[in-house]
Amino acid sequence: MKYAVLGTGMVGHTLATKLASLGHEVRMGARTADNEKAGAWAETSGAQAGHGTFADVSEWAERVIFAVNGGNIVQVADAVTNAAVAGKTVIDVTNPLDLSKGMPPTLIPELSNTASAGEALQARLPDAKVVKTLNTMNHQIMVDPARIPGEHDVFLCGDDDAAKAEVVSMLAEFGWTDPIDLGPLAAARGTEGLMPFWLRMWGAVGTADFNYRIVRA
Amino acid sequence: MKYAVLGTGMVGHTLATKLASLGHEVRMGARTADNEKAGAWAETSGAQAGHGTFADVSEWAERVIFAVNGGNIVQVADAVTNAAVAGKTVIDVTNPLDLSKGMPPTLIPELSNTASAGEALQARLPDAKVVKTLNTMNHQIMVDPARIPGEHDVFLCGDDDAAKAEVVSMLAEFGWTDPIDLGPLAAARGTEGLMPFWLRMWGAVGTADFNYRIVRA
Numbered sequence: 001m002k003y004a005v006l007g008t009g010m011v012g013h014t015l016a017t018k019l020a021s022l023g024h025e026v027r028m029g030a031r032t033a034d035n036e037k038a039g040a041w042a043e044t045s046g047a048q049a050g051h052g053t054f055a056d057v058s059e060w061a062e063r064v065i066f067a068v069n070g071g072n073i074v075q076v077a078d079a080v081t082n083a084a085v086a087g088k089t090v091i092d093v094t095n096p097l098d099l100s101k102g103m104p105p106t107l108i109p110e111l112s113n114t115a116s117a118g119e120a121l122q123a124r125l126p127d128a129k130v131v132k133t134l135n136t137m138n139h140q141i142m143v144d145p146a147r148i149p150g151e152h153d154v155f156l157c158g159d160d161d162a163a164k165a166e167v168v169s170m171l172a173e174f175g176w177t178d179p180i181d182l183g184p185l186a187a188a189r190g191t192e193g194l195m196p197f198w199l200r201m202w203g204a205v206g207t208a209d210f211n212y213r214i215v216r217a
Numbered sequence: 218m219k220y221a222v223l224g225t226g227m228v229g230h231t232l233a234t235k236l237a238s239l240g241h242e243v244r245m246g247a248r249t250a251d252n253e254k255a256g257a258w259a260e261t262s263g264a265q266a267g268h269g270t271f272a273d274v275s276e277w278a279e280r281v282i283f284a285v286n287g288g289n290i291v292q293v294a295d296a297v298t299n300a301a302v303a304g305k306t307v308i309d310v311t312n313p314l315d316l317s318k319g320m321p322p323t324l325i326p327e328l329s330n331t332a333s334a335g336e337a338l339q340a341r342l343p344d345a346k347v348v349k350t351l352n353t354m355n356h357q358i359m360v361d362p363a364r365i366p367g368e369h370d371v372f373l374c375g376d377d378d379a380a381k382a383e384v385v386s387m388l389a390e391f392g393w394t395d396p397i398d399l400g401p402l403a404a405a406r407g408t409e410g411l412m413p414f415w416l417r418m419w420g421a422v423g424t425a426d427f428n429y430r431i432v433r434a
Binding site for chain 1: 364
């Protein structure tokens with residue numbers, strides 16, 4: 001499978017490296033074609049690895065992962081263009097954090113509660129099939145659930161069932177055996193809304209190596 | 218211990234009944250002294266049970282539990298008055314749900330993200346020691362954690378350590394052995410922020426009989 005991973009931060013690196021290690025063709029996307037971090041990643045990640053602009057790697061890919069700063073999701077979507085992702089599964093792992101108000105960050109008001117980064121992305125890329133997932137945990141756990149012992153959960157939501165099935169399959173490659181489908185993409189309001197709690201928990205337990213388990217009667 | 222439980226809904230009934238069954242003196246508070254639900258509860262709950270106005274039961278009590286609709290928290294706080302709860306531990310189990318925008322409800326914008334019901338309560342009752350807890354689960358689980366098999370978590374936060382120790386003791390009476398302290402009362406932004414996720418999960422699993430477990434490495 002050809003994956004574009006948009007974003008050159010820790011989350012983008014972790015996802016791109018894992019997908020490449022699984023044998024996929026991966027191109028890391030950045031604002032400019034000469035982005036140093038994307039270039040360095042491609043250089044050191046084997047023959048199946050490449051990089052390019054947000055638009056170019058998205059046009060090339062079969063699946064596109066948004067791993068950018070959630071606060072920039074609309075600008076990156078506009079750089080990608082709807083045409084480049086029409087009919088494709090777009091996987092959104094972002095959180096719309098507002099880093100301007102001190103620590104811990106809050107959510108960006110326009111992208112929370114009655115809105116979400118996931119829905120904003122879908123609105124800017126109407127012909128993409130956006131699926132929200134993996135945004136409720138630290139990046140290392142995303143691709144290595146066994147890092148946390150015992151059972152714990154990953155969630156997904158989206159408006160297209162076929163696209164969600166594709167994401168379930170990608171999650172299975174990462175080691176996630178039983179993802180919880182929360183329904184339509186609007187459920188991203190719920191999973192993105194976990195982030196302020198996650199940040200408090202991080203502060204309380206002093207490590208990002210934790211995850212949620214939904215325990216049922 | 219003398220507990221005032223403010224609120225005549227399911228949460229108030231569940232907490233008041235549990236506390237009375239544990240041998241505490243409990244008075245259920247309502248807006249008016251002749252509230253029928255509070256009167257019926259007191260009538261059927263033994264000699265240790267009573268009821269009265271928000272102000273009267275709070276004045277009488279040693280500990281006061283806010284189990285009202287979170288959207289009304291400021292109005293109820295004003296009815297209670299700061300003088301009635303000065304120096305007392307005030308336990309806030311509310312969520313600031315906005316039921317005016319359809320289902321599932323969102324959070325009230327003025328009481329979420331950069332604010333919380335817990336902090337609003339503390340601001341209106343500056344001489345109370347507000348502790349937020351139990352607002353992340355269905356009311357039946359609050360007083361009966363064994364209802365859900367295996368390990369799962371309750372959280373608390375507040376600005377006064379002695380008040381938090383009192384709440385840990387009350388939680389232990391309910392059966393909670395290892396509550397997670399998230400720090401200052403501002404962490405209520407995080408726990409109240411779980412509610413939109415909780416509502417989506419409720420929809421997805423079709424039951425309110427679930428709870429969160431924080432699984433650590």
